[in-house]
Amino acid sequence: MDTSMSKTAAPTAVQAGLDPRRWKALAFIAIAQLMVVLDATIVNIALPSAQSDLGISDANRQWVITAYALAFGGLLLFGGRIADMWGRKRAFVTGLVGFAAASALGGAATGEVMMLAARALQGAFGALLAPAALSLLAVMFTDGKERAKAFGIYGAIAGGGGAIGLILGGVLTEYLDWRWTFYVNVPFAVVAALGAIGVVREPAETRNRSALDIPGVFLSTLGLVSLVYGFTRAETDGWSDGTTIGVFVASAVLLVAFGLVESKVRAPLLPLRVVTDRNRGGVYLSLGLATIAMFGLFLFLTYYLQVVKGYSPVRTGVAFLPMVAGMITGSTQIGARLMTRVPSRLLMMPGFLVAALGMLLLTQLEVDSSYPALILPAEILLGLGLGTAFMPAMSLATHGVRSSDAGVASAMVNTSQQVGGAIGTALLNTIAASATTSFVASHVAEATSKPAQQMLKLEAMVHGYTSAIWWAVGILLVSAAIVAVFVNARGQSGAAADTPSGGEAADDSSDGEPEPVLVAMH
Secondary structure, eight states: OOHHHHHHHHHHHHHHHHOTTHHHHHHHHHHHHHHHHHTTTHHHHHHHHHHHHHTOOTTTTHHHHHHHHHHHHHHHHHHHHHHHHHOHHHHHHHHHHHHHHHHHHHHTOOSHHHHHHHHHHHHHHHHHHHHHHHHHHHHHOOSHHHHHHHHHHHHHHHHHHHHHHHHHHHHHHHHTOTTHHHHTHHHHHHHHHHHHHHHOOOOGGGOOOSOOOHHHHHHHHHHHHHHHHHHHHHHHHOTTOHHHHHHHHHHHHHHHHHHHHHTTSSSOSSOHHHHHSHHHHHHHHHHHHHHHHHHHHHHHHHHIIIIISOOOHHHHHHHTHHHHHHHHHIIIIIIHHHTTTSOTHHHHHHHHHHHHHHHHHHTTOOTTOOIIIIIHHHHHHHHHHHHHHHHHHHHHTTTTSBGGGHHHHHHHHHHHHHHHHHHIIIIIHHHHHHHHHHHHHHHGGGOOSHHHHHHHHHHHHHHHHHHHHHHHHHHHHHHHHHHHHHOOOOOOOSOGGGSOTTSGGGGTTTTSSOOOBSSOOO
16 A cells, blocks of 8 residues: 555544544444344234235235335445445434334325335435445444454344344234334434434545446446346246346346446446455355345244244244344354454354354254254354354455445445345245145145145145255355455454455555545554
8 A cells, every 4th residue: 555545544544543432323323223124124024914904915015025125225326325425424314314204104104005105215215324324334443453343233233133123023013013113213213313413423534526426326226126126026926927037137237237337437336446356245245145045044934933833923033032142142252353363254254154054953944843952053053153254244345445435335235135135035935935835746645634734734834944944055155165265355453454465455546546445554
């Protein structure tokens, strides 16, 4: 890294690192992130009750989930760049206020149209809020040890929030009303917004002053919306459906065009240097794949516990608590403590392998499997593994990137997870459904009585789940292999020397004036 760059970056890193309010700011950023992650699953539990109250048809009920996913996934890159340009604190507070208003609208919904509009607005403001939250951490915590602690907390929330959403959704739906799965966001958002206004201090020199890449916004939004919608449609209409294939083709064309535009324009929405760096590219890809496995697990375990074992929504949510505890432990006690001491791949790769071992245990599920003997140890291994892997991955995704690109680099983390979640739900559910159908067809002749037919139905469902979980095991192993091949960064101590050769520091002068990078100068 050249001398002029070090001089530019040093004051920013020191100022951010010495601000005593940054830990208070972390608390409010964590609240906001928890709210966004919760919303990915909390509404799922409440959907049957909401559908009945609002008269939503079976054909349209999926849009309560899909409207949020499309807006969130499609607008993430745009939201990340707006945060870079407009200021991350301003984007963060705006996202919180908008998310709270959209949540209140959803809670007060009187019909299908009002509900779907609220969910789309939640997704849109979430796409502004999520990258702003992660990029605020990136520009505020530049010292290696403090960065490790901050990202340990963030990683635990990002990994465990979905399971917490299942618990909270079950409690609110069972003991209050489904509308509270929306209203609960309002106090979260108000507290986080008021706190952020008072304590968040973002270095002004980390802003991106370039003009907005309008063609990039148009192509990326349509391309990502098409991609997420394609996987969503594949789950309900099948992979061979003509419209599904057409949507995937359109997505591929739009995203290829987006890549070509980004390589030509002077101020791209997504600078290709952000994703072509081998470490960040490896992180985005491995996180996306791991999210496929994690979302599939949430889906199948939820159905197994409720349908096969007869658990209530609340008991089902509580059954996920050991996984949440494992994620918190892996993220804050393993990942955060070792991130500055060992290379990131030596945390991420073993983390994914431990998670794969936990997933492997779940391939042994049967109708009468014991929760303490099988599901509990599997959840603990999954939580520890994913928590240990996610924490350094999220830090590495913004480590060494230009400060003016922190928002869009953070948005890529969320995008990889959002696309991974859409793929996981569609792909693994399709695999499970196909295996279930095949099992019934090959054993139906044996079920001659009503009890036998009921048992066959349950056995077929479990067979479908375990068939899909085998795929999830393989996906986690591929994630570990990607980390082994691509991720070669040394320990994330925050020192300039930690930026890998050929990484971001090497090309920071490509556009003219050097900009600060998100590493502390010692």
